Amino acid sequence: MRLEVDIRSKSFTSANGKRQEVIGGIAFALQRGEVGVVVGPSGCGKSTMLRILAGLDSDYQGHVARPDGARLAMVFQEPRLLPWRSVEDNVRLAAPDVTDDRLAAIFGVLELDAHRTHFPGELSLGLARRVALARAFAVEPDFLILDEPLASLDDALAARLRDEIAMLVASRPMITLLVTHSMDDAVRLGDRIFLLSARPARLLHAVPIEVPRAQRSNDAVAAIKADLARRDFSMS
Numbered sequence: 644m645r646l647e648v649d650i651r652s653k654s655f656t657s658a659n660g661k662r663q664e665v666i667g668g669i670a671f672a673l674q675r676g677e678v679g680v681v682v683g684p685s686g687c688g689k690s691t692m693l694r695i696l697a698g699l700d701s702d703y704q705g706h707v708a709r710p711d712g713a714r715l716a717m718v719f720q721e722p723r724l725l726p727w728r729s730v731e732d733n734v735r736l737a738a739p740d741v742t743d744d745r746l747a748a749i750f751g752v753l754e755l756d757a758h759r760t761h762f763p764g765e766l767s768l769g770l771a772r773r774v775a776l777a778r779a780f781a782v783e784p785d786f787l788i789l790d791e792p793l794a795s796l797d798d799a800l801a802a803r804l805r806d807e808i809a810m811l812v813a814s815r816p817m818i819t820l821l822v823t824h825s826m827d828d829a830v831r832l833g834d835r836i837f838l839l840s841a842r843p844a845r846l847l848h849a850v851p852i853e854v855p856r857a858q859r860s861n862d863a864v865a866a867i868k869a870d871l872a873r874r875d876f877s878m879s
């Protein structure tokens with residue numbers, strides 16, 4: 644089971660008819676069990692790339708091979724919950740085959756048990772993100788895409804949710820691709836970090852993180868970040 648990405652070019656035509664290249668060359672492969680983290684400047688084309696990988700946009704030059712029959716789950720920056728359905732129904736509608744035990748386990752890890760009967764309008768952004776993540780994991784995906792799942796949360800909440808994501812990722816061998824602006828999150832969660840240039844996005848470096856995720860203490864993370872800074876990976 645392998646994801647192969649070779650996007651040579653992707654352009655949009657703006658309202659005034661001008662073509663604008665958004666992706667200028669991104670190629671990598673991810674194996675089952677691997678977590679790839681994409682880091683790049685704002686507006687460089689990360690969400691555009693994720694839409695291509697998810698199969699939502701086929702208007703590009705290049706080739707993407709998703710694993711045959713792979714079940715895909717995607718968590719967008721905004722949680723996109725059904726407002727008139729409870730938390731539990733939002734998850735069950737997306738994953739009708741989920742067992743009560745599996746649901747309880749996911750809600751347990753994501754600290755959602757007390758919110759099963761709440762409606763999306765009653766939830767903070769952090770809780771709504773958790774529900775979107777619960778929905779994604781309930782589907783038991785083979786390929787999981789997370790677009791900035793920790794953005795706009797305060798530091799403590801982001802750290803908790805990051806640990807919860809790490810726990811859920813460890814519970815299932817899938818291909819995970821996560822986008823973030825934070826080198827700290829990238830180093831804590833990734834097996835490989837893909838550093839993109841400013842628009843049009845090109846893959847500048849694919850950096851493996853050799854220390855196993857479970858052994859990434861604060862000290863280990865600080866050392867990895869210092870090493871990356873020393874190697875001065877330029878992002879432009």
Ligand SMILES: Nc1ncnc2c1ncn2[C@@H]1O[C@H](COP(=O)(O)OP(=O)(O)OP(=O)(O)O)[C@@H](O)[C@H]1O
Binds near residue numbers: 656657665688842
């Ligand atoms: N449907 C579209 N039509 C025209 N231009 C688009 C479209 N979607 C995205 N763009 C442009 O493509 C560029 C890249 O957008 P994209 O959302 O992929 O960047 P990003 O790296 O995810 O940004 P951010 O870090 O801010 O989330 C932007 O300049 C955006 O305006």
